Amino acid sequence: MIRTATGTLAALLLSTAAFAQDATNPETGEPLAEDQSFTYRMLDDWKSIDPQLVEETAGNHAVRQLFEGLYNSAPDGTIEPGVALSHEVSDDGLTYTFTLRDDARWSDGEPVTAQDFVYGIQRAVDPELASNYSWYIELATVEGATEAIAGEIDPSEIGVRAIDDTTLEITLEEALPYFPQMVTYSTFFPARQDVIEEHGADWVRPGNIVGNGAYVLTDYRVGERWSAEKSDTYWNADDVIIDEVTGLIINDPNQALTRYFDGEVDMTEPLPAGQFPELKEEYPDQAHSIxxxxxxxxxxxxxxxxxxxxxxxxxxxxxxxxxxxxxxxxxxxxxxxxxxxxxxxxxxxxxxxxxxxxxxxxxxxxxxxxxxxxxxxxxxxxxxxxxxxxxxxxxxxxxxxxxxxxxxxxxxxxxxxxxxxxxxxxxxxxxxxxxxxxxxxxxxxxxxxxxxxxxxxxxxxxxxxxxxxxxxxxxxxxxxxxxxxxxxxxxxxxxxxxxxxxxxxxxAFMLDEDVKGWPFENAENNWYARDLYRVAGE
Structure with a gap:
């Protein structure tokens, strides 16, 4: 179905009306704040937010909000369904067949298909892209990845194929019991071939980017900040409470802490060296170390x-x-x-x-x-x-x-x-x-x-x-x-x-006590703004 501007506005008005009538968390019953934004401190800018190019923590925090892979990292560090609902493994442990949800959508409303995953994984090993993370596909022992990276075979020949729109098959060269965990990383994320071919390297800029995550990039200022707004096409949009996520680049941890106490950021890490014990004593509900x-x-x-x-x-x-x-x-x-x-x-x-x-x-x-x-x-x-x-x-x-x-x-x-x-x-x-x-x-x-x-x-x-x-x-x-x-x-x-x-x-970090849903048990620090919410202050 093509989503018109009028339809989008109507949906937004209905959503706002529903929020006003029942401003409580549907699962916990907690009263929700009117402001449902989340702002966090970034130490450095990212080098890229292209899923197949991203290579550092700063970029990955953003990519997890803008895109979604086969599986997500659950709050307790295990895996949970993302675009994939489940998978089957062949008896020899080499072939994984993923069943994709049929309601997954890109931010422009187009369906997310198995072919989008095939394209994303193939471009990751393409020598023309020269990804610094092509080795990750090789590490996962995807069939033919080594040869494709070396330019010995075409990327289209590696062991990934779309059986149909909602069935993805990945063939490995060696059985890896932890392979399902590996697909939570961005190198295995889907990508839109038509968008990338139209915009080239600029495809991840605001206005061009088409993602399939819970948020859509709306603003990016080099060395300063980025912002994204809730996507109304995300398959689970009705359960997403935070409607805007922002990252502010603040190089000085002392300045970041000051801006945290001034209410400019809701979460800041790392803390200035040596200050955690004192902060924990003075702000036990805001200072955390995990x-x-x-x-x-x-x-x-x-x-x-x-x-x-x-x-x-x-x-x-x-x-x-x-x-x-x-x-x-x-x-x-x-x-x-x-x-x-x-x-x-x-x-x-x-x-x-x-x-x-x-x-x-x-x-x-x-x-x-x-x-x-x-x-x-x-x-x-x-x-x-x-x-x-x-x-x-x-x-x-x-x-x-x-x-x-x-x-x-x-x-x-x-x-x-x-x-x-x-x-x-x-x-x-x-x-x-x-x-x-x-x-x-x-x-x-x-x-x-x-x-x-x-x-x-x-x-x-x-x-x-x-x-x-x-x-x-x-x-x-x-x-x-x-x-x-x-x-x-x-x-x-x-x-x-x-x-x-x-x-x-x-x-070691400070987190506004009004922000709930933080995955304290996820040792990889894989957080998703879509799982967070703000409760109303007393």
Whole structure:
């Protein structure tokens, strides 16, 4: 059915009238506020909100509001139906057949079809798009993805096909028990071929974009803000209460906190380093700290352009041991973060952290071992370039780490900060010695972290390579007990000092107590504005 402007206005008036007559949450009975908007703080602007190009947290928060995949991430971290109602798996575990809902619509009213998913997945592996997340389709072992990315076959030949408008078939090369979790990530989202062909790279700009999520992009100002309004064509629009979602880019966490208390934003994270304990005591119903499946680490440039000294594992290990992680977590951050010696987050589902020697030492023992290794490496006269994206918190951590290296090993460190987009380019081009990095799980399984350390992963910006790690990660995909493999991988990463794990995230944030429906149990921090609502203040 074609939706006319008159019809849209009539529907809006009916919706407003219904709200005025019965302004309570239909499930909880709570009285609803007249203002049903949600505004949150963003640390950085996104690089893209094209589902097949997005590669960072800022963009993904927006993409989840504007688009919808086969499955969504439920408030408790499990999966729930999105465009797909269900799926069946073949006996060999290689073929997934998804049944799509027939009432899913794009924001222009056109039906969402299985072919839209086929097109989205095919464009993700198309060398012409050159997506930094094409590897994700390969990681999911979609049939032919490796060859398509390499340009050896046409993207149309990979293992995705539309049986009919509401039936999608995806064929894998290896059975992955966690594959349904992987399709909650944006790389597997649908895309409108006609819109992309008409507008090119500008298809995701306000006025051009056609999404299938609960909201439609209405405003975007580079480096400042974005806004989206509730979509009246979303299949579950009647149950969506928040009618506008806005992200404000505020680089300074102290300014963000001030603007939170001034009522400009409803949610702000991360909090200024060290302030969470005091905020929790003073505002117990607004200050929260929950596990967050992200690991903060420093990457060494181990490519040909990297310093020769960093190719020595003794040098890398000494630098890692000299970092007193507890100072960072307990004295600087104070938001529930925990010292990290593994790459995979300690709260990852079905992951048991291996007992690594570094974690068993006292810091005094680590320092002594660091100095011994440094001397064994010839006590190199070293000046390192440490890069990070602009943030007071990243600067604080970089400053204290550089002091630790200077005091314990005599290493000089130059600190270089860049705004987000430039930082990604500098890091991705290996124009650094050591880079501040963080990885957040794309799905709740240890492989989402550990695959990053394989030699062919496009996000392995340090270019660490160990054939045994590649072999193990490949074997883990079909292993009955992948935990044994993950343990060995973590042991190798520790022995090689592939990276310097610094801390496992928690999400310390302020949330307006009038905003309800926040998914506190979702460790991936996959929130959807469509699940939120504002209650009337007393």
């Amino acid at each position: 596990p967050r499946l992200c690991s903060y680490y420093y990457a060494f440039n181990q490519s040909e352009s990297g310093p020769e000294a960093l190719k020595d594992p003794n040098v890398r290990r000494a630098l890692s041991l000299a970092v007193d992680r507890s100072v960072i977590t307990d004295q600087i951050l104070q938001g529930g973060q925990t010292p990290a010696y593994t790459f995979a987050h300690q709260d990852t589902a079905n992951f048991e952290m291996p007992v690594l020697p570094d974690a068993q030492m006292t810091q005094a023992e680590r320092d002594a071992e660091a100095q011994r290794l440094w001397e064994e490496a010839g006590s190199p006269d070293l000046t390192l370039d440490l890069i990070y994206n602009t943030s007071d918190q990243h600067e604080q951590i970089a400053t204290i780490v550089s002091q630790m290296w200077k005091q314990k090993l005599g290493v000089d460190t130059d600190l270089s900060n860049y705004e987000w987009s430039t930082y990604l380019d500098v890091r991705g081009g290996q124009n650094f010695d050591i880079s501040r990095s963080a990885w957040c799980a794309d799905y709740n399984e240890a492989s989402s972290f550990l695959d990053l350390m394989t030699s062919n992963n496009e996000n392995n910006d340090g270019k660490y390579a160990n054939p045994r790690v590649d072999e193990l990660i490949d074997a883990s995909r079909t292993a009955e007990n992948p935990q044994e493999i993950y343990t060995e991988v973590e042991e190798i990463l520790n022995e090689d000092t592939a990276i310097i794990p610094i801390y496992h995230y928690s999400l």
